[in-house]
Amino acid sequence: MVNLETAIQSTKFKNQKHKAVLNVLYSAWWLKTIMSRELKEVGLTHEQYNVLRILKGKYPEELCVKNIGCRMIEKSSNVPRIIDRLVAKKLVKRSTSPTDKRETVISLTMAGLNILVTATGKTDLLFQNTITISETEAAQLNQLLEKLRENE
């Protein structure tokens, strides 16, 4: 158990709100780090995994680049370039939409589906073992995070 003070070696927070901002940023870095460790074993980055999961959510329906982008957790991700790497690994296929030639539609390959199953198994197990807060606490946390962003 590492509290924020220890993690970033600082005790000078203006107030609880200021501490909460740093705490959210640090927690996100920590989550990405432990997830990436698992994903590395199947050769995926966190963002590549995110794109694959978005495609899985609609599978076997295809999604265009724009619709993948607006579902990303990090909105400023450069989706075409992440797709480049997934295409190179043959995990997705790119093709032009017949109805709108501006759109590039992306579909999961079998290899993509398979790697996703393995990766999801790994991250699920990780969360099960590492994140032990109760469902009630998680629900509270969700409520407070949305309160934090209420003026979004």
Added chain:
Amino acid sequence: MVNLETAIQSTKFKNQKHKAVLNVLYSAWWLKTIMSRELKEVGLTHEQYNVLRILKGKYPEELCVKNIGCRMIEKSSNVPRIIDRLVAKKLVKRSTSPTDKRETVISLTMAGLNILVTATGKTDLLFQNTITISETEAAQLNQLLEKLRENE
């Protein structure tokens, strides 16, 4: 007010814990985005600002690269390269430690201190206007985030 479901266009969360993981990641991205917008006006990136703040915390004491690194929110930040850019802008000064020639000690310049004051004023105002949760809620949020990381 934008809830997570709308933000990432998904309603399929395995449970509250799974949703909390995505919620923390999304909230961190959101916080970084709104902060970066302010910092851009003074020509700083989020990470450059973080390094300057760490230096301010010990000012006028100097800090070596390693001690800056272990105080960073994102531990895998490449501190030497962030310092490169701060040196180029004359916001910090680099020199070799006289007591241990392996160490590079970094000190804030007057320009660095000044820009930090402006930047901090901007982010403080931003938080004041945008983040309106109470101190009690923020304290609760801090407690839950540390619970989330309890097996760190």
Added chain:
DNA sequence: TACAATTAGATGTATATACACGTAAATTAA
């Protein structure tokens, strides 16, 4: 219908992240 405005996505650039590796200095051990 023709032309302007908008939209989708590819691409370029600067910065950052994540991680490996190299070099020099300091520390420890033989």
Added chain:
DNA sequence: TTAATTTACGTGTATATACATCTAATTGTA
């Protein structure tokens, strides 16, 4: 005191982020 080990930090590489710009396709409008 020399040799091995460790530490601090710079550097290289692949990927990602953040944002601007370009092109082609589509849509809206005169």
